[in-house]
Amino acid sequence: xxxxxxxxxxxxxxxxxxxxxxxxxxxxxxxxxxxRALAFxxxxxxxxxxxxxxxxxxxxxxxxxxxxxxxxxxxxxGSCHGMTLKGGLGPxxxxxxxxxxxxNIDSLSLIIRHGRPGTAMPPWGxxxxxxxxxxIAARLLESN
Amino acid sequence: xxxxxxxxxxxATAVVASAQGxxxxxxxxxxxxxxxxxxxxxxxxxxADGRVALVNTSSQEKLAEIDGLGxxxxxxxxxxxxxxxxxxxxxxxxxxxxxxxxxxxxxRVVQSGNSIGGAISQDGKLVAVxxxxxxxxxxxxxxxxxxxxxxxxxxxxxxxSKTVGLVDAPGKRFVFSLFxxxxxxxxxxxSAEPQISRFEDIxxxxxDALITPDGRYYIAGLFGExxxxxxxxxxxxxxxxxxxxxxxRGEQRLPVYKMPHLEGWAIAGNKAFIPAVxxxxxxxxxxxxxxxxxxxxxxxxxxxxxxxxxGRQVWVNFAFPENRHLQVIDSDNHQHIKHLQPGEGVLHMxxxxxxEAVWVSVRNNNEVQVFDxxxxxxxxxxxxxxxxxxxxTARAHRIxx
Numbered sequence: 001x002x003x004x005x006x007x008x009x010x011x012x013x014x015x016x017x018x019x020x021x022x023x024x025x026x027x028x029x030x031x032x033x034x035x036r037a038l039a040f041x042x043x044x045x046x047x048x049x050x051x052x053x054x055x056x057x058x059x060x061x062x063x064x065x066x067x068x069x070x071x072x073x074x075x076x077x078g079s080c081h082g083m084t085l086k087g088g089l090g091p092x093x094x095x096x097x098x099x100x101x102x103x104n105i106d107s108l109s110l111i112i113r114h115g116r117p118g119t120a121m122p123p124w125g126x127x128x129x130x131x132x133x134x135x136i137a138a139r140l141l142e143s144n
Numbered sequence: 145x146x147x148x149x150x151x152x153x154x155x156a157t158a159v160v161a162s163a164q165g166x167x168x169x170x171x172x173x174x175x176x177x178x179x180x181x182x183x184x185x186x187x188x189x190x191x192a193d194g195r196v197a198l199v200n201t202s203s204q205e206k207l208a209e210i211d212g213l214g215x216x217x218x219x220x221x222x223x224x225x226x227x228x229x230x231x232x233x234x235x236x237x238x239x240x241x242x243x244x245x246x247x248x249x250x251x252r253v254v255q256s257g258n259s260i261g262g263a264i265s266q267d268g269k270l271v272a273v274x275x276x277x278x279x280x281x282x283x284x285x286x287x288x289x290x291x292x293x294x295x296x297x298x299x300x301x302x303x304x305s306k307t308v309g310l311v312d313a314p315g316k317r318f319v320f321s322l323f324x325x326x327x328x329x330x331x332x333x334x335s336a337e338p339q340i341s342r343f344e345d346i347x348x349x350x351x352d353a354l355i356t357p358d359g360r361y362y363i364a365g366l367f368g369e370x371x372x373x374x375x376x377x378x379x380x381x382x383x384x385x386x387x388x389x390x391x392x393r394g395e396q397r398l399p400v401y402k403m404p405h406l407e408g409w410a411i412a413g414n415k416a417f418i419p420a421v422x423x424x425x426x427x428x429x430x431x432x433x434x435x436x437x438x439x440x441x442x443x444x445x446x447x448x449x450x451x452x453x454x455g456r457q458v459w460v461n462f463a464f465p466e467n468r469h470l471q472v473i474d475s476d477n478h479q480h481i482k483h484l485q486p487g488e489g490v491l492h493m494x495x496x497x498x499x500e501a502v503w504v505s506v507r508n509n510n511e512v513q514v515f516d517x518x519x520x521x522x523x524x525x526x527x528x529x530x531x532x533x534x535x536x537t538a539r540a541h542r543i544x545x
Contacts, residue, residue, distance in 0.1 A: 011341045013383050074192075075217075075489070075507065075530075076464045079402055082235055083191065083217030087258060088276060089306065089323070089351075089403065115399060120351075120367060122399035127465060 061131050069132055073139070080120060085140075089120060095141050108137035182227040182244045186494070186536035188505065188512055189219045189232075190529045196221075196232060197512075197528045198247060201496045201503070201536060204514055204524040208247045214238040214254070220261045220533055223540035224286060225268040230535070231286070233262040239273055241289060244537070251289045255282050263312040263544075270333060272318045274310035281307050281320055281331070293338055299325020300344050309353025309364050309406065311544040313377050321350035321364045321373075328353075328364060328375055328384055346373040346384045351421075354406040355544035356431065363387075365406050367421060374434060387434040388418075388427060397422025402463035404447050408544040409495075412455035412475040419446035419460075426460060428478060440478050443469045448492060451475060452517060453499035461490045470504065472520070482520050486513050491531070497538035505531035 061069065074083055080090040091097070098108070112133045115123035124133065184202040190209070194216050198208040213219075215236035222231050229250060230242045237256035240249055258277035264270070270292060272283045280296040297305045297320075305322035313319050316333040326348055330341040348368025355362050355377075362375040370392040375384045404419035411417075416429040420439070426449055428438040444466035450459050458473040470490050472482040489507030496502070501523060504513045512531050514524040539545040 009337060009339045011339070013341060013343045013380070071508075076401065078217050079464075082215065082258070084215055084236075086215075086236075088218060088235060088260070118368075120349075120400065120403065122401055124399075126399065127401075 059131055061129075061135055065132070066135065069128075069136055070139075073136060077136075093140050095143055098140060103141070105134060105137045105141065108140060109133045112136060180245050182537050184497075184537075185227075185244050186503075186534060187221060187230050187232075187242070187244075188503075188526075188528050188531050188535075189216050189221075189533040191216045191219065191507070191532040192530035194234075195529070196230075196242065197526075197531070198244060199503075199512075199526065201501070204501075204526070206526050206528060210242055210247060210249065212249060213240045213252075216532075218260060221535040222262060222264040222271070222545070223535070223537050224264070225540050227537040227540045229286075230537075231262065231264065231271050233259055233273055235259065237273075237275065237277075239271070239284065239289060241286075253284075253289050255284070255291070260306070260308060261310055263310050263318055265312055265318070265333065266314055266316050266543075270316075270318075272310055272312075272320075272331075274307040274320055276306040279304040279306045279322075279324070281310060281318070281329075283318070283331075283333075293331075295329075295331065295340070297322050297325070297327075297329065299327050301325055308351060311353065311355040311362065311408075313355055313362065314359040314543065315377075317377070319353070319355065319362045319375070319377070321346070321353050323349055323351065326350065326368075328362065328373065330375075330377075330380060341380060343375065343380075343384045346375075347371065347386065351403050352406045354408050354410055356411050356416075357408050357543060359543040361431070363406065363416070363418075365404065365418070365421065367400075367403070370421075372418065388429065388436050391420060391427060391436065391439075392423065398424075398445065400445065400463065401465070402445070402447055402467070404445070404449075404463075407448070407450065408542065409448075409450040412451035412458060415475060417449045417451060417458045417473075417475070419449045421445075426458070426473070438478050440473060442471055442473075443483070450493055450495070452495050452502070453497065457481065457517060459493050459502060461493060467491070484515070484520065487511070492533050494534035494536055497536065503534050505534055507531060 080088050081093045082088040085093040113125040115121045186199050188197040194213045195209050195211045197206050199206050214234045216234050218235045220233050232240045237259045238254045240252040243250045256275040259273050259275045262273040270283050271286045283293040297307050299305045299322050305324040307320050308323050310320040318331045321328050328343040328346050332339045347366040350364035351367040353364040364373040371386045371389040373384050374387045400422045414431050416431050418427045420427050426440045426442055430437045444462040446460045447463050448461050458475050460471045462469050467490050468485050468488045470484040474481050486504055487506040487509040491507050492505045494503050502515050507530050510529050512526045512528050516523050
């Protein structure tokens, strides 16, 4: 236990500056910016769509599908967010922290559908139907 | 604890030993339970129930279940060098020391809010745990599980970082990566005071790492960019360099529904077989010069890419939603040898110590299947609930595992 309080000696190896590396860094940042700008434009369009069109009430998935989605939420979302959804590589998905960040069904559905560029959160739109996504979002907000 | 099975196997062991005229086992009779050998034992994480199954790789059966390990949704294990104890690292920050002989928990501490994995030191005296929340590494006495060193991973950006890819290295060192800060840290316990070496700007979002079986090279996979970061532990003064930069050729990568894993098993002879992030490919790297020599098209996005102990076969499993598949590749000519579909949720594979069989976790079927690595016939199926990681005691004597 005695070592706990002492801070160990440190040696820092800074990365040698390389022109190529710098240039590729700048290029990467530039592409990232373009992607980000694009993402924001898509986001804005989607939000506008949501606001203007009265989205038809999506039907809840069948019971059997709900069970599949619960399994997916626990095990596959859980592989990053923790099986109890308390967080892991990804943030906590418990309802209290989600609500404190101001999330609602629409905002969560948006993230689930499109992912979060720049993070490890992938878009689930290619795999899940809209009603699946909204059902998961609603469940996250109401559970626990 | 299944007392009857335990006594039976203890007795069987004793009978076999005496039949062979082994005198070294003669000792106080009240210590009879300690005769049970552990060299062919292993554990399987039952991820949904906070439990591990104790298995025997010779008899291919489940011996017991040990309960009360907390959230094991992402769990891994290392073994003491006498192969008696397993240290299980759970998602909820729990570090549990299990006695494989008495089949019970020896000690347990909840050392953080959220952890991802761990390692045991070269001399077996220290156990290190890699944490997400709060980010950093904590190092414990392997006997008592008392805290020896608390190391918050504050990166160059001044923020605590999630830590990943923690391994042991020769020279009583631990190596790990900082996911958020993009750094590699080396902790050296060879002298009285631990010394830390930090390598900054090693790449964007290292997600996991491996150390080669000889303990020389530490390789971190990068999620935020194509390529891997390589540190030569014989020459840390040379710093970290990038290998396989731009392996994605600038193409848009596919959505990643499960992070790939890196483990020392990826090395077969002079080649490393590495899962490509967001691509249906396994990258083959010449470890003499760390350049790409081939890329093998596979069924979907690889998660674990594991070479058999003799290095001849490479087994690959896949990310959701293609995780019912398992492919076997010849490490010599890079051709596909076999395509298996054991069931939904193939999460992990583990070879027996010399590789005549491989054990496969099939989560959704609640079973572990055992395959012959020569003819790919199923040798056994064990009923184990939501199995994920499989860890055999032979890992005790492998660097980085």
